[in-house]
Amino acid sequence: VAQLATPAVRRGSPPSLRARSRARAERDRLDSWRPRWLWAALAVPGGLWLILLFVIPFYVVLAVAAGTLDPIFQSPIPVWNPAFWSWSNFAQLWHELVGRDAFLLPPFLRTVAYTAIASVLSLAIAYPVAYFVTRYAGRRKSLFLILLISPFWVSYMMRMLAWIDLLQLNGYVNKVLEFFHVVSSSNPVSWLGGKASTVILGLVYGYIPYLIIVLYAGLDRIDGRLLEAARDLGLSRWRTFWRVTVPLSRQTILAGMFITVLPMFGDYFTNQLLSGTPSTTMFGNVIEGQLGVANLEGEGAAAAVLLLVLLLLPMVYYVHSTAKASRENA
Amino acid sequence: MAVVVPAPGTAAGTGVQQGPPDTLVTPMSTFGGRFTRFHGPWRHPWGLEAFTWLYLMWSIVPIGIAVLFSFNPGKSQSSFQGLSLRWYLHDTGSVLRDAALHGAVVQTLKLALFTTIITIPLGVAFAIGITRWRSRTSNGFNFMMIFSFVVPELLLAVALYFVFDQLFTFVHFGTDAETAALVVWNLSWPAIIVRARLSSIGKVYEEAAADLGASRFSAMWRVLMPFLLPAIFASTVLTFASVIDDFVLVEQLSGPGSQTMSVLIYSQAHGGNNGPALNALATLMLAFSLVVAVIGYFAYRFMTRGERGSRTQAVTTIAGM
Numbered sequence: 001v002a003q004l005a006t007p008a009v010r011r012g013s014p015p016s017l018r019a020r021s022r023a024r025a026e027r028d029r030l031d032s033w034r035p036r037w038l039w040a041a042l043a044v045p046g047g048l049w050l051i052l053l054f055v056i057p058f059y060v061v062l063a064v065a066a067g068t069l070d071p072i073f074q075s076p077i078p079v080w081n082p083a084f085w086s087w088s089n090f091a092q093l094w095h096e097l098v099g100r101d102a103f104l105l106p107p108f109l110r111t112v113a114y115t116a117i118a119s120v121l122s123l124a125i126a127y128p129v130a131y132f133v134t135r136y137a138g139r140r141k142s143l144f145l146i147l148l149i150s151p152f153w154v155s156y157m158m159r160m161l162a163w164i165d166l167l168q169l170n171g172y173v174n175k176v177l178e179f180f181h182v183v184s185s186s187n188p189v190s191w192l193g194g195k196a197s198t199v200i201l202g203l204v205y206g207y208i209p210y211l212i213i214v215l216y217a218g219l220d221r222i223d224g225r226l227l228e229a230a231r232d233l234g235l236s237r238w239r240t241f242w243r244v245t246v247p248l249s250r251q252t253i254l255a256g257m258f259i260t261v262l263p264m265f266g267d268y269f270t271n272q273l274l275s276g277t278p279s280t281t282m283f284g285n286v287i288e289g290q291l292g293v294a295n296l297e298g299e300g301a302a303a304a305v306l307l308l309v310l311l312l313l314p315m316v317y318y319v320h321s322t323a324k325a326s327r328e329n330a
Numbered sequence: 331m332a333v334v335v336p337a338p339g340t341a342a343g344t345g346v347q348q349g350p351p352d353t354l355v356t357p358m359s360t361f362g363g364r365f366t367r368f369h370g371p372w373r374h375p376w377g378l379e380a381f382t383w384l385y386l387m388w389s390i391v392p393i394g395i396a397v398l399f400s401f402n403p404g405k406s407q408s409s410f411q412g413l414s415l416r417w418y419l420h421d422t423g424s425v426l427r428d429a430a431l432h433g434a435v436v437q438t439l440k441l442a443l444f445t446t447i448i449t450i451p452l453g454v455a456f457a458i459g460i461t462r463w464r465s466r467t468s469n470g471f472n473f474m475m476i477f478s479f480v481v482p483e484l485l486l487a488v489a490l491y492f493v494f495d496q497l498f499t500f501v502h503f504g505t506d507a508e509t510a511a512l513v514v515w516n517l518s519w520p521a522i523i524v525r526a527r528l529s530s531i532g533k534v535y536e537e538a539a540a541d542l543g544a545s546r547f548s549a550m551w552r553v554l555m556p557f558l559l560p561a562i563f564a565s566t567v568l569t570f571a572s573v574i575d576d577f578v579l580v581e582q583l584s585g586p587g588s589q590t591m592s593v594l595i596y597s598q599a600h601g602g603n604n605g606p607a608l609n610a611l612a613t614l615m616l617a618f619s620l621v622v623a624v625i626g627y628f629a630y631r632f633m634t635r636g637e638r639g640s641r642t643q644a645v646t647t648i649a650g651m
Contacts, residue, residue: 036546038546038547038550039458039459039462039463039468040459040463040465040467040468041459042455042456042458042459042462042463043455043456043458043459043460043463043467043468043471044459045452045455045456046452046453046455046456046459046471046475046517046521047456047459047460047467047470047471047474049452049513049514049517050471050474050475050478050514050517051474052498053490053493053510053511053513053514054474054477054478054486054489054514055474056493056497057486057489057490057492057493058489060489060492060493060496060497061488061489061492063496064492064496076496078492078496078497125385128378128381128382129381129382129385131378132375132378132379132381132382133382136374136375136378136379141642142641142642142645144382144386145642145645145646146645147386147390148386149645149646150389150390151389151390151393153571153616153619153620153623154393154575154616154619155574155575155577155591155592155612155615155616155619156575156577156592157575157577157591157592157595157596157599157612157615158393158396158595158612158613158615158616159392159393160599161396161595161599161608161609161612162392162393162395162396163392164599165392165395165396165399165609166392166395172395205388205389208389209389216646217646258480259480262480262481262482263482263483265482266482266483266484266485266578267484268484269577269578269596272596273596273599284484287484287488288484288582291488291491291582297492300488301488301492304484304485304488304489307482307485308481308485311482311485315477315480315481318476318480319473319476319477319480322476323469323472323473323476
């Protein structure tokens, strides 16, 4: 209201009119926009829900991780007051991670390695695809988009089930390989018998649609005229790509990596479905396996806290940049 | 000499008209490829297109095969024997008759319905609130919301497991706990999508309503709401579909007899005991999601008719971009 009124007023209207209009604007603001608390009232229920079921739960995890065990039932007893926190669960976790019988170290390193390989592979596949669809799909853009997004609408479990069907001993993958005489039919490849490559393939297949969506949205925002200018100034296609497109999409690539790396670190089902053997156990399986087992729950909580702390930096960075972008847009 | 040739995809003229008037516009073909190393500068990248199609085949064909096997009359998930609805309708072991399979479908739809009914009003109000209410608290809420969007689902599941186990013990594992958790996990859909729509509408319509004497409440209800309707609808579709597909929260917080479709598939897929019945279940899940997506797409197009924006924009909004 004020914004609409001021310019006309500034342009030399008589003072009486200016005063009257200002008074009216003030009255309008006070009268017609009566429930001043309306916006706050709208935000509070959702905010409360998040405080109760998002913020407090993470405090509870901390309290359980820093808590003690019931001497009889061996069930975890959370300690709510930070002054009385015990570090025994963390000490035990630390011992199992780096101590002499460090049986948690291999799953941890494996998780890092699988996630790194899978996310780099995803980027190598997703970037060219997203780039093609944003720049060159032309009139067929909606068709390509629908096809790209379609896996997003298929549940993760079904996509894994599809690969379980294909990768069985007598499944189509082995049949195709036998047809080309890569493997003999008497000795088929046991893809689901605990192969790291199968798990990595599963991770790539599972999370790549999210990456492509993020990359597409980011690449689509790059001004095409900049690329045209680069070509006009004599840069070749490759140099335009490397010196204009890639630098402009750095933020997008980073966001896309977060979107794939964060869930991969917490993934336990891909590995369980496609391998299910201890040789490919990931950190997510460790945490998941300790829930519901009374005497291990405290340590499971400690492992969850450790993972949270490790992922906190990328998460805070992502949240910060997203919040900044949304404030600038608003 | 500058050579300006509009790219085939871009609207001709957007870049061209801004050049100085004395710029000589010469089509690339006059060079005959003799003075330049490259041929057409905007030549279609066939290699890239082939790569894209390969990717699309890799991402879609396995799912198609899995759907096909749900119509397999035999028990095999690796050799195809014909078409039948045996795993959907038959008296034994089919989705319709088998209690576990049937129950999973019902439980999934129940959770999706409950979660959507709570999430959408909560999330839409939250989005309007944090966008319009400028304060430290609303910034904090915004931070929390985006955090809940990026936190790995397993960590959220662990946290909620402990909170229902130790603190809020009146919430029982099973449908209650799962619904409460899924609302947290999905609240960011309406919040993000409605907020994006709000910032693209701007404040002008509300201000006009205020000038015409509307109260804050009626400006919101009678001016803002109709504008937000497509975004609300898109987020409803997304929430519903994402609950149907949810696995981690549902599995970790499950109670007796609250198995959903994804949990059932997870627990039985590796052994392969149920044969194509699992594929039938997964196909039904796919069908639910696709029906919701298609309805969502057309309804969104209908609601935003007459606005600038294209099919691509509708597709991307329905996918939560």
